[in-house]
Amino acid sequence: MFRLFCPLISLVVLTLVPMVSCLENGTMAKLKKFVNCEPKNYKPSTSIHRDYWVLENYVMAGHGDIPCYANVTYTTHADYTYLDNVVPLLERWRSPLSLAIYAPGTDFEPTIQSILYLLQCHPGNVLVRELCSFHLYFEVEHLPQVVLPPKMALRKQANCGGPPPYENVVKTDMYRARNSLDYPVNLGRNIARRASLTHYVLASDIELYPSPGLVPAYLHFLGHRVIGIPGQQPDSPLVxxxxxxxxxxxxxxxxxxxELQEMLKSGEAVPFHMEICEACHKGPKLEEWINAIVVSKDLNVFNVGHRSEDYNHWEPIFLGTVDDPAYDERLTWEGQRDKMTQAYAMCVLDYQFHILDNAFLVHKPGIKQPGKRKAIFSQIHKTNGLINRKILKELRMKYGSRKGCVI
Structure with missing residues (x-):
């Protein structure tokens, strides 16, 4: 969709080079000069973090080391039942993907089988092998029976003659369900972001697919509109x-x-989760963004918002950096409000939220309807108590407070 989009030469000879080499030398020089980042040592590692084993870079992407300033990493989380989203996401993203997978107990083996299927059997396996880094994590109290070293695990052969292991899973039969384990969504988010080899990241959910060509357009936009321009640097951080x-x-x-505007007019598309949590996702000037006439294919800022006043429950998803506030790892998916602590910190730090035009995310097809909350009411109640009694006090001690900033 972008004038600067550089199509990959061939899936057979896929590399990251075509994605960024089309950028002008001046743009890359600006990024190298003004992006404050250091290259990371890209290798597998094992650690204990809080009460979890973390296998970082258990499966490494084929792209190898890349300059930390020269690309953007999509960082996300999942369990193995969501891995059907990996290839559709990569087909549109075409840049590094850092994926943290929760795999406790006997969920570990189908997780490995699912990864092997993506690497060996899926028609889009070249994209997966070249671009996706897999990280696995699970509680110390819920260890898998066997955790092979990465090289040994990757020597195993997938069953390419059968259905993908991540499809048609009865979720109540999963180890996580049988042991009533909450999904540690924020730990996964932080693992994936910490493992990013690039300074710029899109911390998102695996079912949210980006508009094609976003990465080169964004790097071009940064080099020409944001960084290294005298007198135009913002007084506060921005995403x-x-x-x-x-x-x-x-x-x-x-x-x-x-295309999106036509689908919105026909009813084939709708803004995200307006029937579930409008205040969480609408943000400022949504209708104006939808109805604006497209006069340029280039990436630009449509408007600037803040997470305060009328939008103090807004949960935007954004292109940011590895230095943005982390997610609180005590919060789970079942308890909800899992991104609110990060949003509070960003509000207090007076982050500017620059809403991009000509770029967007679309959820995996299928419009979600409001569901019943009784099954997770106890987790929601527990989360609310934890935030009100403890986390909010800690955040105020760490970041301070600002009028209009709430969780």
Missing amino acids: HVLRIFEVMANVSVPNTKP
């Missing part, structure tokens, strides 16, 4: 927000904003 939408199950994900 670049992507609007989010849903589409019907029987349609294709739109590639451009004009």
Whole structure:
């Protein structure tokens, strides 16, 4: 969708080079000069973090070391039942993907089988092998029976003649369900982001697919509009927000904003989760963004928002950096409000939320309807108590407070 988009030469000879080499030398020189980052040592590692084993870079991407300033990493989390999203996401992203997978107990083996299927059997396996780094984590109290060294695990042969191991899973039969384990979503988010080899990241959810060509367009945008321009540096930190939408199950994900606008008019697309939590996702000037006439295919800032006043429950997903506030790892998916602590910190730090035009995220096809909350009411109640009694006090001690900033 972007004028600067550089199509990959061939999936057979896929590398990251075509994705960034089309950028002008001046843009790359600016990024190298003004992005404050140091290269990381890219290798597998094992550690205990809090009450969890973390296997970072258990499966490494084929791209190897890349300059920390010269790309953007999509950082996300999942259990193995969501791995059907990996290839559709990569087909649109075409840049590094850092994926943390929760795999306690006997969920570990189907997780490995699912990864092997993606690497060996899936028609998009070249994308996976070249771009995706897999990290695994699980509680110390819920160890798998066997954890092979990465090289040994990757020598195993996947069953390419059968269905993908991540499809048609009865979730109540999973180890996590049988042992009533909450999903540690924020730990996964932090693991994936910490493992990023690049300074810039898109910390998102695996079912949210980006508009194609976003990475080179964003790097071009940074080099020409944001960094290294005398007198135009912001007084407070900023991130670049992507609007989010849903589409019907029987349609294709739109590639451009004009395509998206037509689908919104026809009812085939809707803004994200407006029936579930409008205050969490609407943000400022959503209607104006939707109805604006597209006059340029280039990436630009449509408007600037803050997470305060009328938008103090907004949960934007954004292109940021590895230095943005972390997620509180005590919060789980079942307890909800899992991104609110990070949003509070960013509010107090007076982050500017620059909402991008001509770029967006679309949820995996299928519009979600409001569901019943009784099954997770106890977790929600527990989370609310933890935030009100403890976490909010800690955040105020660490970041301070600011009028209009709430959790």
